[in-house]
Amino acid sequence: MSKIGDLWWVVAVVGLLVEDAWGITDARLVQGTNVNLGEALQFLREYDSEASRICHRVSSARWTYSTNMTDFNKRKMIEEQTLQAKFNKLSWKRTMTFDWTRLPDQMVRRQLKFLITNSRASLTDEKYNEIYHLISEMKDIYSHIRICPFNSQESLFCDLELEPDVVRIVGNSRNHMELAHVWREWHDKVGPPMKNKFMRYVQIANQAARMNGFLDAGEEMRYVYEEQNFEIEIAQTWASLQPLYRELFTYVRRKLLQFYGPFVVRPEGPLPAHLLGNVWAQDWSKIVDLVAPYPEFKTIDVTDEMLRQGFTPLRMFQMAEEFYTSLGLKPMPPEFWRFSMFEKPNDRKVQCTASAWDFCNQIDYRIKQCTEVNMDDLISTHHEMAHIQYYLHYSEQPYLYRDGANPGFHEGVSNAISLSVFNPVHLHRVGLFNENTDSYETNINFLMLMALKKVAFAPFAYLVDAWRYEIFQNGVQNMNAVWWELRLRYQGLIPPIPRTENHFDAAAKRHIPADIPYMKYYVALLLEFQIHSSMCFASGHVGPLHNCDIYRSREAGRVLSDLLKVGKARHWKEVIKMLTRGQSDRLSAEAMLQYFQPLMLWLKVQNRNETILVCNKQQNCV
Template sequence: MSTIRSVLFFISLLQCALKWPVVCDIRLIQGVNSNMEELKQIIYMFNEDSSKICFNVRTAQWTYATNMTDRNKKIMINEQTRKANYDKLSWRKVVKYDWQLMNDTNLKRQIKFIIISSRASLSDEKYNEIYYLISEMKDIYNKIRICPFDDGFDEKCTLQLEPDIKNIMMHSRNPDELLHVWNEWHNKVGPPMKNKFMRYVQLANQAARMTGFADAGEQMYSLYETENIEYELEDTWRTIQPLYKELFTYVRKKIISRYGPDVVRPDGPIPAHLFGNIWAQDWSNLKDLVLPYPFAEKLDITDKMVQSGFNALRIFQIAEEFYTSLGLKPMPPEFWRYSMLERPKKKTAQCTTSAWDFCNGIDFRIKQCTEINTESFVSAHHEMAHIQYYLHYVNQPYLFRDGANPGFHEGIANAIGLSIFNPSHFRRIGWYKNGTDNYETNINFLMIKALEKLSYAPFAYLVDKWRCQIFREGVENMNSAWWDLRLRYQGVIPPSPRTEQHLDAVAKRHIPADMPYMRYYVALLLEFQIFESLCSAAKHRGQLHSCDIYRSTSAGQILEDALQLGKSKHWKDVLKILTQGKTDRLSSHSILKYFEPLHAWLKIQNVKEPLIGWNSSLEDTYLYHPVVRSTASILSFKSILYTVGFSFLLINII
């Protein structure tokens, strides 16, 4: 047996040396028990038991989400705790075995997923502590209330993130009010979490190192099963950046027109409170300021839906017909029986739209408080794409019932969204009379998509870049590190001075909630890559943004072939299927192709601008960087001494 082990170990080393597209998992924790038949039975039982436990958890979560009572919340927490305990015990069973000896590649792959996605290497006390910390941070986040701009009395400080803060950021054009709301939210959410977050980082790193990773960031990236994934992503951002800078420059010009050069320098970064979004991640709410042709026909079907007497059921029936036109599956009876497609009248429900897999092979649902408007129409198609994924990989083992990598579910759903929300599709289903060659309408459409998609790219990219930097380098100067990245990648600065007492990164819920974020950047790339390939299969001719894959069974076949694999194959193999064999790498080529007409238009609009992009000054970094602030103070003091004639004192100033 020792000879076999040595050979397998040598092969694993050779694979890593050759940089095969797999994770070099020989470092991962493993035991000495060599009974592979016994380990196989453990994995079989894990898949069976996990499906049942998942059903109980989903049922409890659904019951609470659709009827938010204290009793239902308690039941949900109990079920989630049972699942966490079961996962922890299963992890500890598996790592007792020398699982690298497993010759069944499918089972070995499942074992690896059990190991790399858990923190069960921690002692029971620390395992409970880290999840309690996460729960505490989420509670702090959810309970934050801020004061309105016009009245600071404590009894009126009741504004919540949703819908109050989001609505103010969306609609207000008063820079003082926007600044007040931005400051209130960031000042109240960060400081109470800072010490908890620092302890969370410490525990997450301990768990990762005991599992075999350098730190928690490396553990997080291991889910992509690609040794050089960070470099691959960096390459894609480098090629998107010129287009992003053109958009940024045009938007800055419009913001200056609205708020004046005292608020934004003509060649500088933009303060974070002016984008119509509390995180400055989505600029869609700036449409009224930046739309190129405001009098052109709007791409909106809300009025037509209302006039036609649409209800929620009709919207979802149309969504289902889109998928069956591709040759994909109809929704099962349980979907129509149990889904929540409208806001309940006598219950308090979470209205965040979501798709649900109840892990029993028959029960799949959508929860949406549908409104009769364009947004709900598109959202219904998006969520049903997730259901299609669930339906197609339903026969895979529990551990393979997921997207091929963390970005695939959103990437595929968003690719469908590109086909649904465009002039071509609305024209084909009879709700848009004009052709798709109207220049003004097309540029407006692409600008709207750019404000949603392109503006999001650097933010989606930098969130986990920051998180991994903290895991790797430590918790000193966390806030300045956050704003360094915001300035470097987004051209965004804080609108008011920040210190290390703040922790502005946790203003984004995914960070205190321990939810990986790089998946959204990966999904953005996949969205356009998949869309271009499906359009090719549908034999689309013309500009990419005008493609509609409706009724293309060829496009549907490509989707079906990929969706049914779930997570059973490496994501690069699945991507190769989706791109019809053209590539297995993440690429920005398709997103650039999609926005080609807008890119050309932006270059013309920006031709007289002093700078495409932004310059950062000492004044910008002074806002948040303690080192720069202390240096600036010294320089300022020197200037004063020169002015008053005490230059002889300067020899003592560093």
């Protein structure tokens, strides 16, 4: 492996944090016998250089395939990913020679711990290859599912894909029978073919976790948060959000009852999961036309104004860059403008999901987005560029610290920026929204739309990994029953048609078969409002939190910059403490509740004669 100098180590030492102060117990985790600090430092220097080089190769291959989806490019991408997997396994084996818990340097201990945990390299080569093959097969099944349209009499027309077809139908259709058909088709076709594969995946994942010193794979998933009481702290935040969610749920149920009638929606019961405008019922914003508090008042959509002003995708990215430079943050480097994909090309097949890319060489950062001139893509442009800002700010950190302070920070930061951009005040300031931003009705409409996006998402984001933890801990015997028990308990939702253990409905969400943790999205949801609140305070904002716009505030920019440049070099609780000016080091729902307080007061008035749904573990709802 290649050697590098000691400069990176000096940079990394800045902001050193003793992780033991946060109550982390590493005694159960496996380790070797080598306590030579010099050898550990040399290994980490070599790892930093080689891991960055391999990451660059994999990112380049992934980019090539994502922007030109040929079989040849796919094979090259798989080859590079296979080499990376082998490198990770070899690195794990080398790390395991150190008794890292006894090394005197806290930073060395922390980096070695990152290399050891959340790795399945402890498995034999046969099982290591098997689990990744299982995950690849499940992802392949998911991506190739096609369903039949409503009232189709011939299987020849069963060619509807998840995106855009299923997503569009579920978001736009108001025919409950069509919605039930699409929901059943998707869930019935995606889950059963991968059920046995998932059960085997659970078995092997647990074996790997136990070999690493954990009770099960769920405990290992939580360990990445470096906090013994993580589950308790997270549960407390959900308890704080429940009253707001229940008020929103109750209001939405009444509106859906008025639209669909009592044969479809029970007046005082759970909601069927197919009516909420989203395949997974995680985002309810597509039914805003059915539930808008003041439908006679214009909703915030500046697409027409953007078109009238002649916006182009390039102009949207330039506008986003100017937002960040107005805060005193970094302009996009030349490579960004040269290599990014801003529009969908016509001459080849590409993956259009918007994404931000770090090529791990401290030079090359890009965004891939099939941008259209509309408000949603304008917000997405700002969101993805926030990821690039994060990459740029922590680029001088060692490879293992080039990441968010915990798995939720990257999304939390990007979503916090979106709160300032998708905002009546900001859109008015930049000349895209010409309505009265002081109108009470306009503000309640806006908060309702945001609640349908954010508050409705909270219980889903919380329960996905709660289900996964349960399966890893207690087994796969009743997977589907547990899934719907949790969906009822947290979301108040039931399936539109009866389900059995022959089904595997959790697999309808790609993150489950793709082995992607989901608790990070719940953490990000809390963080986005905490970060937004802190930046607003720094900017001197006065008034409701949902009207805060940090545009052109250098003070808010300094708060954000200080957070970004730390990367993962310090424990996330220390970063939150820095963010909150020493007032707290905890994840909290307080800022989110403050943001939605005007809507909460409005909802309580609307629901004063309604029954608020509460479901317990026994699936009894009152």
